[in-house]
Ligand code: AMP
């Protein structure tokens with residue numbers, strides 16, 4: 001029963017408690033929204049689906065942290081995408097905790113370049129980040145490109 005109905009007046013402390021309760025409610029709503037929205041984004045991520053096998057791909061490498069597959073629209077005779085299994089939207093979002101993971105991706109790229117026969121002729125490892133780079137898929141990925149002479153500067 002409210003204080004008014006009980007016939008008691010609201011005191012300063014009651015207002016404070018009321019404000020904290022409202023604040024808690026907003027924080028809870030915000031957390032539910034963030035959890036739902038974040039989860040939804042990951043659920044919609046095409047590369048997460050490829051990693052889980054929900055979308056077919058031509059896998060060329062996999063270990064506990066990394067998945068690599070042929071690009072569907074190759075820009076060179078060899079065009080492989082190397083992605084971490086962890087959903088990181090873009091290179092800007094990588095943190096100190098991801099240092100080892102990013103290093104492993106470079107190791108996987110070297111291994112794949114050797115296997116694909118482009119290690120000695122040369123290859124390019126490209127990460128697009130945000131709009132001006134042309135990033136289309138917001139799950140960080142490394143393009144391993146080779147098998148033809150590349151131009152510089154890139155377009
Ligand atoms: P980016 O522009 O850096 O985001 O590159 C995204 C790359 O993902 C492009 O090279 C696309 O061709 C490639 N891609 C998009 N969908 C698929 C898919 N289902 N399988 C393989 N590669 C894909």
Ligand code: ZN
Pocket residue numbers: 042045046047048049086087088138139
């Ligand atoms: Zn993802």
